[in-house]
Amino acid sequence: MRRGVRNIVRLKHLNKAGHWPSGNPRMYYRPKGEKAIKLPDLPVNSPEFIAAYVSASGGQQPTKKHLTGSIGAAVRAYMASDAYLTMAGSTRSRWSNFLGDIVDKYGKAPIGGLKPKHIRAALADFPAHPANNRLKVWRSLCRWACEAGLIENDPAAAVSPRKTPSTGGHEPWNREDIAVFRTHWPIDTPERLALELLFWTGARISDAVRLGPAMIDKDGWLTFSQTKTGGQVEVPFYAPAPTFSEADEHLKDAINHAPRHLVFMITAFGKPRSVKAASQWFSAAAKKAGIQGKTAHGLRKLRAIVMAENGASPHQIAAWTGHETLAEVQRYTNKANKRRTISGTKSSNSAELVPTFTLKSL
Incomplete structure (x- = not known):
């Protein structure tokens, strides 16, 4: 694998403007629409010139052809x-x-x-x-x-x-973790809004950063396409939700305390968060609340666990979370079914709907 042809290095955005007295070409680094940066009086193929080029380009290495x-x-x-x-x-x-x-x-x-x-x-x-x-x-x-x-x-x-x-992937949160996080982060903080949004929707962080009011239709359903799979997900937002979802007022309250923007998860400057930055930011928020080793994805797992424990079927859970197959969802329902069998409790998989949020609150 070490054999091959010689690389040709192509330096982009270079503009020639005559020659230096030394005979070297007078070169400027000038991307389209940006101010030109003068490069030193050196041969273009010298290591020192390449280093100056990299510095002028903001650290971008020249592309190899x-x-x-x-x-x-x-x-x-x-x-x-x-x-x-x-x-x-x-x-x-x-x-x-x-x-x-x-x-x-x-x-x-x-x-x-x-x-x-x-x-x-x-x-x-x-x-x-x-x-x-x-x-x-x-x-x-x-x-x-x-x-x-x-x-x-x-x-x-x-x-x-x-x-x-086998590591089991991201460790799921539990109800105690949710209570600890809510105690640490007040309802008017962006960290709290992120928690409530991630927990209620069960969305991956790559999707949660894109969620906003415009994705909620007139019937009160939040609809979005998943970044990972492209599949469409629909979650009751202010539409009535099934009892197995354990609907509450926390997300509504967090939204009412937050400034209005195109997306729910924003930075201190009112800008949308990137996926990587949001993931790191939320993990740090959990750690500050005393919750160690748990990530945003663990809330997605807890959403599935909650619904499974309340008797939701694998198809109902997958429809909510957007899982493409039932294999992973089945693990949650199997575990919940075993606990119900041992404890003698009945499934609460009910068609009864309970209101979530009101249209006025959004």
Whole structure:
């Protein structure tokens, strides 16, 4: 994988304006619509000039143009393909870092020489979970390369994922955690609004940052498309909700105490939060409240647990949370059913509806 052609470095946004007395070209870094930045009197291919260019461009490294047939060229073409561009934005964001790492390490090597042993070696230094995540990227890249005719056989297909211990994923919150968080964060804080929004909707943080009043229809249903799957979710917001949801007034009160914006989760400057920043911000808020090791995704799990304990069916839970399959939802209902069987309690899966929020409150 170390063989390959020489890289060609392309410096973007450079403008030439004559020559210095030394004979070197007088160069300026000037992206479209921005003020020009003078670069030093140095040969354009010198390390010092490249360093000045990187500084002027805000730390962006110059792009490398890999010749046809290299892994680097294959990665760039893959990232421009439907196979990559139709993925969820959150997936592309994670995968772009992995793909960039592949280009940096193996970009000069010919894609035709890629073998399973090379991919195994590329993953060997990572723990099991990160290695398996990167293997997914290699598999998608190689599968696309086969379909594009760049390689005859898929080398990633012969690489097996590593065995990993079962961790259960994100730890779910419990009702005591909710009470502790509510005690620590007053109803008029953005942290409290985030908690109530995440808990009631059961939305992933990638979707919660986009939720706003405009997504609530005239019948009082919050409707949105999931970033991860593209599936549509509908949650009763001020429409009557089934009894298994344990509807309360907390989200309504938090919204009434918050300033009006296009989305519910905003920064101190009134701007929408990014997914990564919102996730870190909310985890920090939980930690400040004394809740350790729990994330926003744990509230999504608690929403499913609450409904399962109150007798909701797997289909009802999946319709609310937007799960594409019933496998994960079934775990919540199975556990809840066992507890009801042992305790002798009956299911509260009722068609009775209880009001959630009033239209006036929104």
